[in-house]
Amino acid sequence: MVAISDIVLMRPWWLLALAALLALTFLALRRARGLGAWENAIDPALLLAMERFGRVVPGKARRILPPVGVAAVLIVALSGPATRIANPETFRNLDGLVVAIDLSRSIVEGGSLDDAQFAVQSVLENSVGRPVALIVYAGEAYVASAFTTDAAALSPMIAVLGDDIVPNPGSRTDRALALAARMFAEADILSGDVVVVTDGDQLTPQAFNTARDLASAGIHVDAFFVEPSAANGDLPVPDEAELRRLTELGDGGFSPATAPASLAASIGARAASTLAQGETAALFFRDYGRYLLVLALPFALLLFRRAT
Structure with missing residues:
Protein backbone atom coordinates (compact mmCIF):
# COMPACT_ATOMS: atom_id res chain seq x y z
CA MET A 1 0.00 0.00 0.00
CA VAL A 2 1.44 3.36 -1.08
CA ALA A 3 0.10 6.79 -0.13
CA ILE A 4 0.33 9.73 -2.54
CA SER A 5 -1.08 12.77 -0.77
CA ASP A 6 -4.71 11.80 0.02
CA ILE A 7 -4.73 8.99 -2.57
CA VAL A 8 -3.70 5.49 -1.54
CA LEU A 9 -2.69 2.81 -4.03
CA MET A 10 -3.95 -0.43 -2.52
CA ARG A 11 -2.17 -2.68 -5.05
CA PRO A 12 0.82 -0.61 -6.26
CA TRP A 13 2.64 -3.62 -7.70
CA TRP A 14 0.28 -3.48 -10.68
CA LEU A 15 2.10 -0.32 -11.82
CA LEU A 16 5.04 -2.53 -12.75
CA ALA A 17 2.90 -3.73 -15.65
CA LEU A 18 3.08 -0.20 -17.09
CA ALA A 19 6.79 -0.68 -17.73
CA ALA A 20 6.09 -3.92 -19.58
CA LEU A 21 3.31 -2.20 -21.54
CA LEU A 22 5.64 0.63 -22.58
CA ALA A 23 8.26 -1.88 -23.79
CA LEU A 24 5.71 -3.84 -25.80
CA THR A 25 4.28 -0.62 -27.24
CA PHE A 26 7.73 0.52 -28.36
CA LEU A 27 8.39 -2.79 -30.13
CA ALA A 28 4.96 -2.78 -31.73
CA LEU A 29 5.37 0.76 -33.03
CA ARG A 30 8.64 -0.14 -34.70
CA ARG A 31 7.02 -3.04 -36.49
CA ALA A 32 3.79 -1.21 -37.30
CA ARG A 33 5.50 1.26 -39.65
CA GLY A 34 6.72 -1.54 -41.95
CA LEU A 35 5.53 -4.91 -43.15
CA GLY A 36 7.22 -6.94 -40.45
CA ALA A 37 8.60 -10.31 -41.57
CA TRP A 38 7.07 -9.95 -45.05
CA GLU A 39 9.92 -7.61 -46.01
CA ASN A 40 12.34 -10.53 -45.65
CA ALA A 41 10.05 -13.17 -47.19
CA ILE A 42 9.16 -11.36 -50.46
CA ASP A 43 11.51 -10.42 -53.25
CA PRO A 44 12.28 -6.67 -52.91
CA ALA A 45 11.42 -5.95 -56.57
CA LEU A 46 8.09 -7.80 -56.27
CA LEU A 47 7.28 -6.01 -53.05
CA LEU A 48 8.01 -2.63 -54.65
CA ALA A 49 5.77 -3.47 -57.56
CA MET A 50 2.96 -4.55 -55.27
CA GLU A 51 3.25 -1.28 -53.40
CA ARG A 52 2.95 0.69 -56.67
CA PHE A 53 -0.24 -1.19 -57.57
CA GLY A 54 -1.66 -0.53 -54.07
CA ARG A 55 -1.66 -4.17 -53.10
CA VAL A 56 0.49 -3.53 -50.04
CA VAL A 57 -0.44 -0.95 -47.42
CA PRO A 58 2.23 -0.25 -44.75
CA GLY A 59 1.06 -0.45 -41.15
CA LYS A 60 -0.11 2.58 -39.24
CA ALA A 61 1.10 3.26 -35.71
CA ARG A 62 -2.19 4.79 -34.65
CA ARG A 63 -3.89 1.41 -34.86
CA ILE A 64 -1.89 0.31 -31.83
CA LEU A 65 -3.03 3.16 -29.62
CA PRO A 66 -6.57 1.87 -28.75
CA PRO A 67 -5.45 -1.46 -27.22
CA VAL A 68 -2.56 0.29 -25.47
CA GLY A 69 -5.00 2.84 -24.03
CA VAL A 70 -7.33 0.10 -22.77
CA ALA A 71 -4.43 -1.78 -21.19
CA ALA A 72 -3.03 1.35 -19.52
CA VAL A 73 -6.39 2.27 -17.96
CA LEU A 74 -6.89 -1.32 -16.74
CA ILE A 75 -3.46 -1.34 -15.09
CA VAL A 76 -4.10 1.93 -13.27
CA ALA A 77 -7.53 0.70 -12.17
CA LEU A 78 -6.08 -2.57 -10.87
CA SER A 79 -3.52 -0.62 -8.81
CA GLY A 80 -6.46 0.37 -6.60
CA PRO A 81 -6.45 4.18 -6.27
CA ALA A 82 -8.50 4.86 -3.14
CA THR A 83 -9.10 7.22 -0.26
CA ARG A 84 -9.42 6.24 3.40
CA ILE A 85 -12.96 6.25 4.81
CA ALA A 86 -13.08 8.71 7.71
CA ASN A 87 -15.42 6.63 9.91
CA PRO A 88 -15.40 3.06 8.59
CA GLU A 89 -17.88 0.48 9.77
CA THR A 90 -16.24 -1.97 12.13
CA PHE A 91 -16.99 -5.58 12.89
CA ARG A 92 -18.79 -6.95 15.94
CA ASN A 93 -16.57 -9.99 16.25
CA LEU A 94 -13.27 -8.31 15.44
CA ASP A 95 -13.21 -5.10 17.37
CA ALA A 276 -6.64 -1.90 7.47
CA GLN A 277 -3.31 -3.69 7.39
CA GLY A 278 -4.86 -7.13 6.92
CA GLU A 279 -7.12 -8.85 4.44
CA THR A 280 -10.01 -6.55 5.38
CA ALA A 281 -8.11 -3.46 4.17
CA ALA A 282 -10.44 -2.97 1.20
CA LEU A 283 -13.33 -2.36 3.56
CA PHE A 284 -11.58 0.64 5.11
CA PHE A 285 -10.94 2.43 1.80
CA ARG A 286 -13.12 3.76 -0.98
CA ASP A 287 -11.69 2.18 -4.14
CA TYR A 288 -12.06 4.28 -7.30
CA GLY A 289 -10.51 1.71 -9.64
CA ARG A 290 -13.89 0.50 -10.92
CA TYR A 291 -14.85 4.03 -11.92
CA LEU A 292 -11.62 4.47 -13.88
CA LEU A 293 -12.76 1.68 -16.18
CA VAL A 294 -15.12 4.19 -17.80
CA LEU A 295 -12.04 5.91 -19.24
CA ALA A 296 -11.22 2.70 -21.13
CA LEU A 297 -14.52 2.72 -23.05
CA PRO A 298 -13.48 5.29 -25.71
CA PHE A 299 -10.35 3.27 -26.48
CA ALA A 300 -12.38 0.05 -26.54
CA LEU A 301 -14.91 1.53 -28.98
CA LEU A 302 -12.08 2.39 -31.41
CA LEU A 303 -11.27 -1.31 -31.60
CA PHE A 304 -14.65 -1.89 -33.29
CA ARG A 305 -14.21 0.74 -35.98
CA ARG A 306 -14.48 -0.41 -39.56
CA ALA A 307 -11.11 -0.86 -41.26
CA THR A 308 -10.35 -0.75 -44.99
Whole structure:
Protein backbone atom coordinates (compact mmCIF):
# COMPACT_ATOMS: atom_id res chain seq x y z
CA MET A 1 0.00 0.00 0.00
CA VAL A 2 1.44 3.36 -1.08
CA ALA A 3 0.10 6.79 -0.13
CA ILE A 4 0.33 9.73 -2.54
CA SER A 5 -1.08 12.77 -0.77
CA ASP A 6 -4.71 11.80 0.02
CA ILE A 7 -4.73 8.99 -2.57
CA VAL A 8 -3.70 5.49 -1.54
CA LEU A 9 -2.69 2.81 -4.03
CA MET A 10 -3.95 -0.43 -2.52
CA ARG A 11 -2.17 -2.68 -5.05
CA PRO A 12 0.82 -0.61 -6.26
CA TRP A 13 2.64 -3.62 -7.70
CA TRP A 14 0.28 -3.48 -10.68
CA LEU A 15 2.10 -0.32 -11.82
CA LEU A 16 5.04 -2.53 -12.75
CA ALA A 17 2.90 -3.73 -15.65
CA LEU A 18 3.08 -0.20 -17.09
CA ALA A 19 6.79 -0.68 -17.73
CA ALA A 20 6.09 -3.92 -19.58
CA LEU A 21 3.31 -2.20 -21.54
CA LEU A 22 5.64 0.63 -22.58
CA ALA A 23 8.26 -1.88 -23.79
CA LEU A 24 5.71 -3.84 -25.80
CA THR A 25 4.28 -0.62 -27.24
CA PHE A 26 7.73 0.52 -28.36
CA LEU A 27 8.39 -2.79 -30.13
CA ALA A 28 4.96 -2.78 -31.73
CA LEU A 29 5.37 0.76 -33.03
CA ARG A 30 8.64 -0.14 -34.70
CA ARG A 31 7.02 -3.04 -36.49
CA ALA A 32 3.79 -1.21 -37.30
CA ARG A 33 5.50 1.26 -39.65
CA GLY A 34 6.72 -1.54 -41.95
CA LEU A 35 5.53 -4.91 -43.15
CA GLY A 36 7.22 -6.94 -40.45
CA ALA A 37 8.60 -10.31 -41.57
CA TRP A 38 7.07 -9.95 -45.05
CA GLU A 39 9.92 -7.61 -46.01
CA ASN A 40 12.34 -10.53 -45.65
CA ALA A 41 10.05 -13.17 -47.19
CA ILE A 42 9.16 -11.36 -50.46
CA ASP A 43 11.51 -10.42 -53.25
CA PRO A 44 12.28 -6.67 -52.91
CA ALA A 45 11.42 -5.95 -56.57
CA LEU A 46 8.09 -7.80 -56.27
CA LEU A 47 7.28 -6.01 -53.05
CA LEU A 48 8.01 -2.63 -54.65
CA ALA A 49 5.77 -3.47 -57.56
CA MET A 50 2.96 -4.55 -55.27
CA GLU A 51 3.25 -1.28 -53.40
CA ARG A 52 2.95 0.69 -56.67
CA PHE A 53 -0.24 -1.19 -57.57
CA GLY A 54 -1.66 -0.53 -54.07
CA ARG A 55 -1.66 -4.17 -53.10
CA VAL A 56 0.49 -3.53 -50.04
CA VAL A 57 -0.44 -0.95 -47.42
CA PRO A 58 2.23 -0.25 -44.75
CA GLY A 59 1.06 -0.45 -41.15
CA LYS A 60 -0.11 2.58 -39.24
CA ALA A 61 1.10 3.26 -35.71
CA ARG A 62 -2.19 4.79 -34.65
CA ARG A 63 -3.89 1.41 -34.86
CA ILE A 64 -1.89 0.31 -31.83
CA LEU A 65 -3.03 3.16 -29.62
CA PRO A 66 -6.57 1.87 -28.75
CA PRO A 67 -5.45 -1.46 -27.22
CA VAL A 68 -2.56 0.29 -25.47
CA GLY A 69 -5.00 2.84 -24.03
CA VAL A 70 -7.33 0.10 -22.77
CA ALA A 71 -4.43 -1.78 -21.19
CA ALA A 72 -3.03 1.35 -19.52
CA VAL A 73 -6.39 2.27 -17.96
CA LEU A 74 -6.89 -1.32 -16.74
CA ILE A 75 -3.46 -1.34 -15.09
CA VAL A 76 -4.10 1.93 -13.27
CA ALA A 77 -7.53 0.70 -12.17
CA LEU A 78 -6.08 -2.57 -10.87
CA SER A 79 -3.52 -0.62 -8.81
CA GLY A 80 -6.46 0.37 -6.60
CA PRO A 81 -6.45 4.18 -6.27
CA ALA A 82 -8.50 4.86 -3.14
CA THR A 83 -9.10 7.22 -0.26
CA ARG A 84 -9.42 6.24 3.40
CA ILE A 85 -12.96 6.25 4.81
CA ALA A 86 -13.08 8.71 7.71
CA ASN A 87 -15.42 6.63 9.91
CA PRO A 88 -15.40 3.06 8.59
CA GLU A 89 -17.88 0.48 9.77
CA THR A 90 -16.24 -1.97 12.13
CA PHE A 91 -16.99 -5.58 12.89
CA ARG A 92 -18.79 -6.95 15.94
CA ASN A 93 -16.57 -9.99 16.25
CA LEU A 94 -13.27 -8.31 15.44
CA ASP A 95 -13.21 -5.10 17.37
CA GLY A 96 -14.75 -4.37 20.76
CA LEU A 97 -14.34 -1.76 23.46
CA VAL A 98 -14.99 -2.21 27.19
CA VAL A 99 -14.83 0.83 29.47
CA ALA A 100 -14.41 0.11 33.18
CA ILE A 101 -14.89 3.08 35.51
CA ASP A 102 -13.78 2.97 39.13
CA LEU A 103 -16.47 4.22 41.53
CA SER A 104 -14.60 3.61 44.77
CA ARG A 105 -14.47 6.21 47.55
CA SER A 106 -11.15 7.62 46.38
CA ILE A 107 -12.80 8.57 43.08
CA VAL A 108 -16.29 9.55 44.18
CA GLU A 109 -15.32 11.37 47.38
CA GLY A 110 -11.96 12.57 46.10
CA GLY A 111 -13.57 15.29 43.99
CA SER A 112 -12.49 13.87 40.62
CA LEU A 113 -15.55 11.92 39.51
CA ASP A 114 -16.23 14.58 36.89
CA ASP A 115 -12.74 14.00 35.43
CA ALA A 116 -13.47 10.27 35.21
CA GLN A 117 -16.82 10.93 33.52
CA PHE A 118 -15.15 13.32 31.08
CA ALA A 119 -12.57 10.68 30.14
CA VAL A 120 -15.22 8.03 29.58
CA GLN A 121 -17.27 10.42 27.47
CA SER A 122 -14.21 11.15 25.30
CA VAL A 123 -13.72 7.44 24.69
CA LEU A 124 -17.36 7.01 23.69
CA GLU A 125 -17.18 9.94 21.29
CA ASN A 126 -14.20 8.33 19.56
CA SER A 127 -15.61 4.82 19.40
CA VAL A 128 -16.61 5.30 15.70
CA GLY A 129 -19.22 2.55 15.60
CA ARG A 130 -17.32 -0.07 17.60
CA PRO A 131 -19.35 -2.28 19.95
CA VAL A 132 -18.96 -0.67 23.39
CA ALA A 133 -19.68 -2.13 26.83
CA LEU A 134 -19.57 -0.43 30.23
CA ILE A 135 -18.39 -1.82 33.57
CA VAL A 136 -18.68 -0.06 36.91
CA TYR A 137 -16.67 -1.33 39.84
CA ALA A 138 -15.42 -0.71 43.33
CA GLY A 139 -15.01 -3.73 45.62
CA GLU A 140 -16.85 -5.77 42.97
CA ALA A 141 -17.32 -5.31 39.21
CA TYR A 142 -20.71 -5.16 37.49
CA VAL A 143 -21.85 -4.94 33.88
CA ALA A 144 -23.62 -1.60 33.47
CA SER A 145 -24.20 -2.12 29.74
CA ALA A 146 -23.61 -5.04 27.41
CA PHE A 147 -21.99 -4.47 24.01
CA THR A 148 -23.84 -1.93 21.91
CA THR A 149 -22.97 0.01 18.76
CA ASP A 150 -24.99 2.97 19.99
CA ALA A 151 -22.33 4.59 22.15
CA ALA A 152 -24.39 7.77 22.48
CA ALA A 153 -26.99 5.82 24.46
CA LEU A 154 -24.43 5.31 27.23
CA SER A 155 -23.87 9.03 27.80
CA PRO A 156 -26.92 9.53 30.08
CA MET A 157 -25.76 6.56 32.15
CA ILE A 158 -22.30 8.09 32.56
CA ALA A 159 -23.81 11.38 33.71
CA VAL A 160 -25.64 9.83 36.69
CA LEU A 161 -22.78 7.77 38.11
CA GLY A 162 -22.20 8.35 41.80
CA ASP A 163 -21.42 6.81 45.17
CA ASP A 164 -24.70 4.89 45.31
CA ILE A 165 -24.08 2.79 42.20
CA VAL A 166 -21.67 0.13 43.54
CA PRO A 167 -22.33 -0.87 47.16
CA ASN A 168 -19.15 -2.92 47.67
CA PRO A 169 -16.29 -0.98 49.27
CA GLY A 170 -12.80 -1.22 47.80
CA SER A 171 -11.16 -0.78 44.40
CA ARG A 172 -10.79 -4.13 42.62
CA THR A 173 -9.45 -3.32 39.18
CA ASP A 174 -8.47 -6.97 38.83
CA ARG A 175 -12.13 -8.01 38.99
CA ALA A 176 -13.07 -5.40 36.40
CA LEU A 177 -10.40 -6.72 34.04
CA ALA A 178 -11.51 -10.32 34.63
CA LEU A 179 -15.11 -9.35 33.90
CA ALA A 180 -14.04 -7.56 30.73
CA ALA A 181 -12.13 -10.63 29.58
CA ARG A 182 -15.22 -12.76 30.19
CA MET A 183 -17.40 -10.33 28.23
CA PHE A 184 -15.03 -10.51 25.24
CA ALA A 185 -15.07 -14.30 25.36
CA GLU A 186 -18.85 -14.59 25.68
CA ALA A 187 -19.43 -12.13 22.83
CA ASP A 188 -16.87 -13.94 20.62
CA ILE A 189 -15.04 -10.65 20.05
CA LEU A 190 -11.49 -11.41 18.98
CA SER A 191 -9.71 -8.11 19.64
CA GLY A 192 -10.23 -4.64 21.01
CA ASP A 193 -9.53 -2.48 24.06
CA VAL A 194 -10.27 -2.48 27.77
CA VAL A 195 -10.16 1.09 29.05
CA VAL A 196 -9.76 1.44 32.82
CA VAL A 197 -10.59 4.78 34.44
CA THR A 198 -9.13 4.71 37.95
CA ASP A 199 -6.56 6.17 40.34
CA GLY A 200 -4.45 3.01 40.38
CA ASP A 201 -5.25 2.21 44.00
CA GLN A 202 -4.99 -1.40 45.22
CA LEU A 203 -3.73 -2.95 41.99
CA THR A 204 -3.16 -6.63 42.70
CA PRO A 205 -0.96 -9.23 40.99
CA GLN A 206 -4.14 -10.68 39.48
CA ALA A 207 -4.74 -7.36 37.69
CA PHE A 208 -1.28 -7.44 36.12
CA ASN A 209 -1.65 -11.09 35.12
CA THR A 210 -5.04 -10.44 33.52
CA ALA A 211 -3.67 -7.42 31.63
CA ARG A 212 -0.85 -9.57 30.30
CA ASP A 213 -3.28 -12.30 29.24
CA LEU A 214 -5.54 -9.80 27.49
CA ALA A 215 -2.60 -8.33 25.58
CA SER A 216 -1.50 -11.78 24.42
CA ALA A 217 -5.06 -12.32 23.13
CA GLY A 218 -4.95 -9.11 21.09
CA ILE A 219 -6.90 -6.96 23.56
CA HIS A 220 -5.14 -3.79 24.72
CA VAL A 221 -5.47 -2.46 28.26
CA ASP A 222 -5.53 1.34 28.39
CA ALA A 223 -5.89 3.56 31.43
CA PHE A 224 -6.92 7.09 32.36
CA PHE A 225 -5.39 8.15 35.64
CA VAL A 226 -7.84 9.93 37.94
CA GLU A 227 -6.06 12.01 40.56
CA PRO A 228 -8.18 13.08 43.53
CA SER A 229 -8.52 16.84 43.81
CA ALA A 230 -9.82 16.96 47.38
CA ALA A 231 -7.65 16.43 50.43
CA ASN A 232 -9.02 13.66 52.62
CA GLY A 233 -6.77 11.87 55.05
CA ASP A 234 -8.59 8.55 55.13
CA LEU A 235 -8.81 8.06 51.35
CA PRO A 236 -6.44 5.54 49.69
CA VAL A 237 -3.39 7.05 48.01
CA PRO A 238 -3.44 7.04 44.17
CA ASP A 239 -0.71 5.07 42.45
CA GLU A 240 0.15 6.43 39.02
CA ALA A 241 3.32 4.38 38.61
CA GLU A 242 1.55 1.04 39.10
CA LEU A 243 -1.22 2.06 36.72
CA ARG A 244 1.38 2.88 34.08
CA ARG A 245 2.91 -0.55 34.59
CA LEU A 246 -0.52 -2.10 34.11
CA THR A 247 -0.87 -0.46 30.69
CA GLU A 248 2.66 -1.48 29.71
CA LEU A 249 1.85 -5.12 30.42
CA GLY A 250 -1.47 -4.66 28.63
CA ASP A 251 0.18 -3.12 25.55
CA GLY A 252 -2.04 -0.06 25.88
CA GLY A 253 -1.87 3.68 26.39
CA PHE A 254 -1.84 5.88 29.47
CA SER A 255 -3.20 9.38 29.99
CA PRO A 256 -4.40 11.62 32.80
CA ALA A 257 -8.17 11.85 32.93
CA THR A 258 -7.97 15.63 32.85
CA ALA A 259 -6.58 15.52 29.27
CA PRO A 260 -8.15 12.46 27.62
CA ALA A 261 -8.40 13.67 24.02
CA SER A 262 -5.16 12.27 22.66
CA LEU A 263 -5.49 8.76 24.10
CA ALA A 264 -9.21 8.61 23.30
CA ALA A 265 -8.48 9.44 19.66
CA SER A 266 -5.67 6.88 19.58
CA ILE A 267 -7.96 4.18 20.95
CA GLY A 268 -10.61 5.08 18.39
CA ALA A 269 -8.16 4.94 15.49
CA ARG A 270 -6.34 1.80 16.60
CA ALA A 271 -8.93 -0.71 15.41
CA ALA A 272 -9.29 0.72 11.92
CA SER A 273 -5.55 0.99 11.56
CA THR A 274 -4.97 -2.61 12.61
CA LEU A 275 -7.70 -4.07 10.41
CA ALA A 276 -6.64 -1.90 7.47
CA GLN A 277 -3.31 -3.69 7.39
CA GLY A 278 -4.86 -7.13 6.92
CA GLU A 279 -7.12 -8.85 4.44
CA THR A 280 -10.01 -6.55 5.38
CA ALA A 281 -8.11 -3.46 4.17
CA ALA A 282 -10.44 -2.97 1.20
CA LEU A 283 -13.33 -2.36 3.56
CA PHE A 284 -11.58 0.64 5.11
CA PHE A 285 -10.94 2.43 1.80
CA ARG A 286 -13.12 3.76 -0.98
CA ASP A 287 -11.69 2.18 -4.14
CA TYR A 288 -12.06 4.28 -7.30
CA GLY A 289 -10.51 1.71 -9.64
CA ARG A 290 -13.89 0.50 -10.92
CA TYR A 291 -14.85 4.03 -11.92
CA LEU A 292 -11.62 4.47 -13.88
CA LEU A 293 -12.76 1.68 -16.18
CA VAL A 294 -15.12 4.19 -17.80
CA LEU A 295 -12.04 5.91 -19.24
CA ALA A 296 -11.22 2.70 -21.13
CA LEU A 297 -14.52 2.72 -23.05
CA PRO A 298 -13.48 5.29 -25.71
CA PHE A 299 -10.35 3.27 -26.48
CA ALA A 300 -12.38 0.05 -26.54
CA LEU A 301 -14.91 1.53 -28.98
CA LEU A 302 -12.08 2.39 -31.41
CA LEU A 303 -11.27 -1.31 -31.60
CA PHE A 304 -14.65 -1.89 -33.29
CA ARG A 305 -14.21 0.74 -35.98
CA ARG A 306 -14.48 -0.41 -39.56
CA ALA A 307 -11.11 -0.86 -41.26
CA THR A 308 -10.35 -0.75 -44.99
